[in-house]
Amino acid sequence: MSEKSTLRLIVLRVLMASLLVTLVGRLFYMQVVTGASYQSAAIGLRTHPILTPAVRGLILDDAGRALVSNRTSLVISVDRTTMLSKKLHGPAILTRLARALSTTYAALYDRLQLCGTKGAKKPPICWNGSPYQPIPIAKDVTPKLALQIMEHRADFPGVSADVETIRAYPAPYGVNAAHILGYLGPVTQSELTAQANQKLPAASQLQRTDLVGRSGLESKYDTLLRGFPGLKKVIVNRAGIVTGIASTTAATPGDYLVTNIDARLQAVVEQQLLAAIYRGRSQSDKTGVHFKADSGAAVVLDVKTGAVLAMASYPTYDPNLWVGGITTAELKQLLDPANGEPLTSRAMQGGYPPGSTFKISSAAAALKAGISETDAIPCPSSLQIGNRYFSNFESESYGPIPLSQAIVVSCDTVFYKIAYDNWLRDGGNHPIAHPNDYLINMSLAFGFGRKTGIDLPSESSGRIETRALLASTYKNMKDIYCSRAKNGYPEVAKTDPTRAAYLKAVASDNCANGALYRGGDAVNFAIGQGGTLATPLQLAVAFSAVANGGTLYAPQVGKGALKSDGSVAAIFAPKVVGHLPITAGQIGYLQSAMRGVVTSGTASGVFSNFPLGTIPVAGKTGTAQMPGTMQPTSWFASFAPADNPQYAVVVMVSQGDTGAGTSAPSVRGIYEALFGVTGMSVNPKNAIFPLGHPIAALPKISGTGVSEIAPGANPTGSASPSPSSGLVAVPFLGLVGWLARLRRRRVVPS
Numbered sequence: 001m002s003e004k005s006t007l008r009l010i011v012l013r014v015l016m017a018s019l020l021v022t023l024v025g026r027l028f029y030m031q032v033v034t035g036a037s038y039q040s041a042a043i044g045l046r047t048h049p050i051l052t053p054a055v056r057g058l059i060l061d062d063a064g065r066a067l068v069s070n071r072t073s074l075v076i077s078v079d080r081t082t083m084l085s086k087k088l089h090g091p092a093i094l095t096r097l098a099r100a101l102s103t104t105y106a107a108l109y110d111r112l113q114l115c116g117t118k119g120a121k122k123p124p125i126c127w128n129g130s131p132y133q134p135i136p137i138a139k140d141v142t143p144k145l146a147l148q149i150m151e152h153r154a155d156f157p158g159v160s161a162d163v164e165t166i167r168a169y170p171a172p173y174g175v176n177a178a179h180i181l182g183y184l185g186p187v188t189q190s191e192l193t194a195q196a197n198q199k200l201p202a203a204s205q206l207q208r209t210d211l212v213g214r215s216g217l218e219s220k221y222d223t224l225l226r227g228f229p230g231l232k233k234v235i236v237n238r239a240g241i242v243t244g245i246a247s248t249t250a251a252t253p254g255d256y257l258v259t260n261i262d263a264r265l266q267a268v269v270e271q272q273l274l275a276a277i278y279r280g281r282s283q284s285d286k287t288g289v290h291f292k293a294d295s296g297a298a299v300v301l302d303v304k305t306g307a308v309l310a311m312a313s314y315p316t317y318d319p320n321l322w323v324g325g326i327t328t329a330e331l332k333q334l335l336d337p338a339n340g341e342p343l344t345s346r347a348m349q350g351g352y353p354p355g356s357t358f359k360i361s362s363a364a365a366a367l368k369a370g371i372s373e374t375d376a377i378p379c380p381s382s383l384q385i386g387n388r389y390f391s392n393f394e395s396e397s398y399g400p401i402p403l404s405q406a407i408v409v410s411c412d413t414v415f416y417k418i419a420y421d422n423w424l425r426d427g428g429n430h431p432i433a434h435p436n437d438y439l440i441n442m443s444l445a446f447g448f449g450r451k452t453g454i455d456l457p458s459e460s461s462g463r464i465e466t467r468a469l470l471a472s473t474y475k476n477m478k479d480i481y482c483s484r485a486k487n488g489y490p491e492v493a494k495t496d497p498t499r500a501a502y503l504k505a506v507a508s509d510n511c512a513n514g515a516l517y518r519g520g521d522a523v524n525f526a527i528g529q530g531g532t533l534a535t536p537l538q539l540a541v542a543f544s545a546v547a548n549g550g551t552l553y554a555p556q557v558g559k560g561a562l563k564s565d566g567s568v569a570a571i572f573a574p575k576v577v578g579h580l581p582i583t584a585g586q587i588g589y590l591q592s593a594m595r596g597v598v599t600s601g602t603a604s605g606v607f608s609n610f611p612l613g614t615i616p617v618a619g620k621t622g623t624a625q626m627p628g629t630m631q632p633t634s635w636f637a638s639f640a641p642a643d644n645p646q647y648a649v650v651v652m653v654s655q656g657d658t659g660a661g662t663s664a665p666s667v668r669g670i671y672e673a674l675f676g677v678t679g680m681s682v683n684p685k686n687a688i689f690p691l692g693h694p695i696a697a698l699p700k701i702s703g704t705g706v707s708e709i710a711p712g713a714n715p716t717g718s719a720s721p722s723p724s725s726g727l728v729a730v731p732f733l734g735l736v737g738w739l740a741r742l743r744r745r746r747v748v749p750s
């Protein structure tokens with residue numbers, strides 16, 4: 001071998017040795033030095049996160065009774081990969097399972113399809129969650145059926161039985177409260193898209209399988225009630241089959257929402273509202289036609305804090321309709337005007353002319369405008385405004401009387417004159433540059449024409465016809481007004497020519513003068529009619545402000561929140577939203593006048609044998625006349641005890657006749673329950689709140705779900721882990737233990 005060849009061989013050997021050393025070094029670096037990071041990355045490539053929902057928090061009344069709770073449901077779930085694999089005989093398993101569940105293969109197959117994929121049915125039929133987590137296909141399965149399936153695991157591989165919680169409505173004392181509590185519904189794609197742009201922690205983000213609050217307290221306090229989901233990372237092999245669990249983080253249960261609602265009082269208010277509805281229907285007008293009394297509402301507020309102690313609406317519905325998903329037919333019934341649109345809360349979403357109850361605002365405006373408390377104002381049977389006569393109810397005349405007596409006997413013509421005189425001073429049809437508009441501005445200060453700020457969604461703002469609103473409405477409606485003024489209402493004339501002629505006359509007037517704030521508008525406004533609309537809740541807030549000395553509070557249903565272990569999570573303080581722009585002396589004058597309504601005025605007959613000496617009541621009747629063929633709306637708004645006000649109570653019945661005849665007796669019934677009144681005797685021990693005021697403290701909730709009634713509350717109806725309370729700790733743990741024992745059994749095929 002030549003010297004050159006030897007040199008080449010040495011170079012080749014060195015090169016090969018260096019390559020070998022480099023390879024060994026690289027392997028050592030990858031497997032030893034950075035092996036842990038590569039291993040973690042490898043696991044990450046074959047793990048999938050699965051979020052497990054948290055148990056939703058309960059909704060409790062002021063004493064800890066469950067208004068909304070959770071109940072346990074046995075759920076049959078399946079592994080999607082197994083069921084769709086022909087190699088694993090998935091179709092055969094699914095067929096056997098369908099037979100066991102008394103359903104069809106096609107129905108179960110549809111539930112395994114991922115939402116958004118080709119051929120998948122719409123939610124909630126398709127599966128909106130992770131394909132690697134068990135998919136629930138049957139809920140509320142009987143323990144016997146679950147046991148049969150689980151004992152034959154050889155026939156049902158990939159099938160499991162688990163316990164999940166779903167919403168329940170224990171209805172202590174038979175309460176309904178559907179419009180307050182609300183309901184749950186599936187999360188929407190628009191909500192998922194909207195949160196994609198928000199930098200929220202993973203635990204706070206909505207998931208495709210979530211149910212979220214859609215109305216009522218469930219919606220307003222959804223985040224508080226929802227809690228935080230748990231996270232389980234499962235290991236998946238190349239075939240897509242789950243082979244293990246990489247890590248698990250437990251879910252955090254939602255907080256308990258404590259409300260100001262008292263279940264005992266809520267039950268009484270619902271019963272008294274229903275009694276008012278039936279009372280209205282039992283009465284008839286002068287022609288013998290019965291009043292329809294088609295809807296109504298009742299509200300009870302704590303005048304010192306704005307707390308909503310009870311609130312009812314008629315017609316209502318069963319909140320259980322929403323559990324597990326509502327059908328199209330059921331939803332149609334809830335929205336159908338023929339059924340009274342029971343999904344609408346008449347207490348806070350319905351707008352009605354407040355009638356004479358509105359005189360509390362107009363009287364305050366009169367005092368603000370300079371009318372003396374002792375001025376004698378004529379109260380004739382009717383008053384001419386332009387070419388039209390405006391009459392008292394039933395055309396009664398009382399002669400010259402002070403403003404307070406005009407409230408007591410509900411003299412319309414006194415308020416017509418006050419409104420008309422102020423309208424003239426503001427320039428009439430040719431208004432001055434900056435009209436005082438005392439009545440309009442006072443109504444706005446009372447909270448009419450805007451939302452009260454209650455902690456419930458979808459509240460109505462009512463309607464106050466300001467000059468600006470009239471001008472805006474005229475601009476939008478002028479063409480329609482003028483078209484109707486020319487062509488009339490032929491479709492109405494076919495069946496009711498008198499009403500058609502009236503509507504045409506109104507259209508003609510609006511076509512010519514609709515942008516003006518006219519004298520007729522002013523006088524109608526003074527007695528809560530014309531275009532004025534208010535909700536029963538707005539009226540309760542206004543009367544509360546007069547009762548407490550002038551402070552307007554935002555009504556609050558929520559009182560506070562408790563952690564599931566019983567610790568306090570939050571206390572919701574009262575919210576002041578305004579003050580009445582009148583003096584303390586003027587407020588006292590109004591309070592005294594409304595006491596006269598009950599002792600000697602329009603409501604004296606209803607309270608003739610009520611212990612007013614012990615429990616004085618102040619109030620105002622209202623009978624709001626409706627245009628056209630609508631029957632009058634019945635109102636009674638009040639507060640008590642009048643000498644130291646604690647509660648404001650309002651009852652309204654649409655198309656229900658007079659305030660004194662229909663609504664006032666139910667208000668009296670509510671006060672009887674509030675104060676423990678039987679006949680002419682008062683027994684505080686029988687009162688809803690024996691200490692004379694609502695419960696101030698939050699209830700005590702133990703980790704087992706047992707509630708202790710707060711001090712001063714009547715112990716009847718206290719929460720406990722039973723069907724009456726809806727707190728489900730014991731049954732839930734029992735089912736979990738049963739399933740655990742079942743899984744540990746040795747399965748022997750039959």
